[in-house]
Amino acid sequence: MAGHSKYKNIMHRKGAQDKKRAVLFSKLSREITVAARAGLPDIAMNSRLRSAVIAARKEGMPRDNIERSINKAAGNEGETYDEIRYEGFGPGGVALIVETLTDNRNRTATNVRLAFSKNGGNLGAPGAVSHGFDRLGLISYxxxxxxxxxxxxxxxxxxxxxxxxxxxxxxxxxxxxxxxxVAKGIEPVLGEPEGIKLVWRPQTSVDVSAEDAETLMKLIDALDDDDDVQNVSGNYEISDEIMETLG
Structure with missing residues (x-):
């Protein structure tokens, strides 16, 4: 029985990892499609598309998947996605910004609201927390x-x-x-970056207790698991000791 149980646990973990990977590829594909439609379907001429492709490569997304997403956009095929931002508060007063790409506004709004309400948070009005963040570019090496x-x-x-x-x-x-x-200016010296993206950088941070950290991570995981959610940004600080206890 122990061996059988262990096998089931291993298969469950693998299944969960495969599901997360599928969700990640879906998010990356959406961003590539939206970026390609927003400009030319050519990474040399479309900076947002180039950033999306770099992010996809970093996560190991197959080349065929990337090209398929670009070709769909070039042929005006597939779904049309709207970019919607939600703002709210998590446990401990943490400010959160949730960026989404969706083909169904009602579904996304309902899912985001439920994620907040079920995990110790509450959704605010547009602009409720973004005034406490700076919108900056981030290049990673x-x-x-x-x-x-x-x-x-x-x-x-x-x-x-x-x-x-x-x-x-x-x-x-x-x-x-x-x-x-700036990214183009750096590349001849340092090579292609690992990432090029716009981010929300908090002006001040909130130290989160162990109890609030556990609930906060559940909220962020619930949001990340939603296909429509592209990014979750927050102003939280969690110590290494607390993160270790959360596993």
Whole structure:
């Protein structure tokens, strides 16, 4: 019985991982489609599409899937998605911004509202929390791209506003309108980045208790598991010790 139980647990975990991967690929495909429709279906001429393709490659999305999404957009096939942002509060007063791409506004609004209400949060009106965030461009490089001085000099020369480097890699911050221009300026020196995207950067952070952290992670997981949700940003700080207890 023990062996059978262990096998079932392994299969359950694999099934959960496969499901999460399928959801991730669905989200990436949507962003590629929307980006391709918003401009030319050519990564050399469409900066948003290039960013989406880089993100898809990083997550191991098959090349055929990427090309299929671009071709759908070029042929004006498939669903049309609306970009909708939701704002609200999670446990401990944490501010959250939820960005979605949806072909059914009512479904998405209902799912996001339920995720908040079932996990200790509440959905607010548009603008309820975004005033506490800055909209910035973020270019990410692995630590192997070079040492902190090399990355800083390349970023400064390209017009970046700030650079954060640690053992995990380099984060290069820009004004949102300069994101792709700065990325192009850095690439000849550091190579293709791991990521190019617009993000919501909190102006101040909220320290979250162990009890609130567990519920907050459930809320974020519930949102991330929704096909329509592309990104969840928050102003929370959770200590390494608490994160370890959450597994």
């Amino acid at each position: 692995p630590a192997s791209a070079g040492d902190a001085e090399k990355v800083f000099e390349a970023a400064l020369e390209a017009g970046a506003e700030d650079v954060e480097s640690n053992e995990d890699g380099h984060s290069i911050w820009t004004a949102q309108e300069n994101l792709h221009e």
